[in-house]
Amino acid sequence: MKRSTKIITIITVFFLIIAIVITARTMIGNHFKKKFSKRPPPGIIVTEVVKEEFAEKLQTFGTAISSKSETFKVRKNDVIGELNLKDKVKKGDLILNLKSGNVVAPFNGVLGYTGLTEDIFVSDNIFIITLDDNSIIFSDIKVPESYAPFIRKGLPVEVRVSSYKDKVFSGEIDFISSRINADTRSLLARIKIDNKDLELLSGSLLEITVKFNLRDSLSVPDTSIMMEGEKSYIYTVSDENIANKTEVEIGLRGDSKVEILSGVNEGDQIVAEGLKKVRPRGKIEPIKN
Template sequence: MKFILVLMLSLALAYGIYYFMNMAGAKKQRKEPGVPLVELTKVSKKKFEDRIEAIGTANARESINVTASVTEFVDKIQFKEGERVEKDKLLVSLEQTAELAELAEIRLLMEDEAREYKIARKLYDKKVVSQTEFDKQSYELRAAQARLDAVEARIKKRRITAPFSGFTGIRQVSPGTLITAGTIITTLDDLSVIKLSFTVPETFIAALRRGMTVEAGCAAYPDKKFSGKISIVDSRVDPETRAVTVQAEFENPSYLIKPGMLMNIEIISNPRESISIPEKALLSYGEKHFVYVVGKDMTAKKRMIVIGFRNFGNIEVKSGLKEGEMIVTEGLDKVNNEQPVRTSSEAGATKS
């Protein structure tokens, strides 16, 4: 009987020890999932640059409406629509038959007057003719020269040439048309350089300077970026819009940009290396921004930071973090301040 009692007590003690060990293990298992599994990223530096965005309209470096300065019939069209012409290329000839006839007549008169002047000069030098007679002949020569200059000027007005190299537009007149002064014949645009005018809020004036790089894109070439330089920043701010007008120039060797195009503009300034964090690591509450920093003790501590520019999934940190610190980038929704955390590598080590 005594033996049976001792046996029962031994079994009860063994069961108690077994139950206690199992409960402790269960508590440990329940506790372990309470330590959130997170992913950490080391804080590093990346390149950043400020970008000011605007919208502008493209203009040719030089652009005019080619017009007549006299009323006359169109004789010949000397250009093709859309072609590139050089400076002084004859574009249109107006009727000038009468002027050419008058020019021939005056040239003959000039020859006679020049010959008479030479004779008068010799006679005057020999004291054969008086000063008055010589002056009269000199006047006749100058008068003939003036008539010649006048008719040549009239002919020049009837020969319309390109004042600069560029591309002609659509022709607005035909041979035989009677045009008046100011009638538009075509357009002429120098597309070798494009001027882009746009406005920038006055808050960015301090960042603008001549020679700064400007990038522009347009709907016509969605995959292409054009690079230019700021050529001038206006000396005045518009008091109504509180914006300043800026002009940039773009080399246009392939003539892809056309006058009138709407361009999306980015001004690039202040290139620098700054502390950077992935955008997914940031917690924002209104105007305040935080990250969870994890030290060697694997405890997540909530820290306020000051952020700057955002660039392709990365955020510039102006203050609050140091290069090399570890921050939480995955599992943020499971983390609280001053809470221990674990990474996937630690979880794997625990299981093994």
């Protein structure tokens, strides 16, 4: 066989192999495309864009203070009969029967007892009884100077205490000082907490959150947000159940929700969870959250 004929044969076989490979790949691709196109769209949890309250927060600590407090110092030998104190008293109730005169409750409250001690000014043993009205609790906090322009009377406050880890007590700013303390660069404010069930005790350490700059804004679950660099996206869902990748501007985050400043409207359907199963312009089977 001539050399030129061999070369032509080799080239022909080479291109024939390439053609077979291309044809095979095309057929396989079409096969899988048809196969997967027959699959039902993935079930995806969706939800609506809603309006919720958002607020910036100042977190600090304070000490619980009774709204009213009275201390009675009593000599042991002045008590008539046995000492039998009630836990709670009402205004006008007899607290102690003494030789020197009766001790009567000046207001509703809870009694406390410190036991016997030696007073440095008298020779007799004495004990101290306290009466606290804890139906309202106050606490003084120091607001950093940078937050002073945002703090005003009546702002809502959330209070937590270690003895009630799962409970949030509600309160408000009750008083604000008229000037910044030059030494601490802070503004003194007093908060007022409703404690009608008497769960908070005077002297307790309080974890205090002051809410300010309150507003109603568009809100989505934090699980619906996709971050790509500095940009944020969510999947909006059309009436035809098509997922569209949409850029949004986000604001505050907190409590498993994210504030949306622009990009969607109230009532829009969005993908709430399962972002990895969604493709841009892909069809989904919505599952209402």
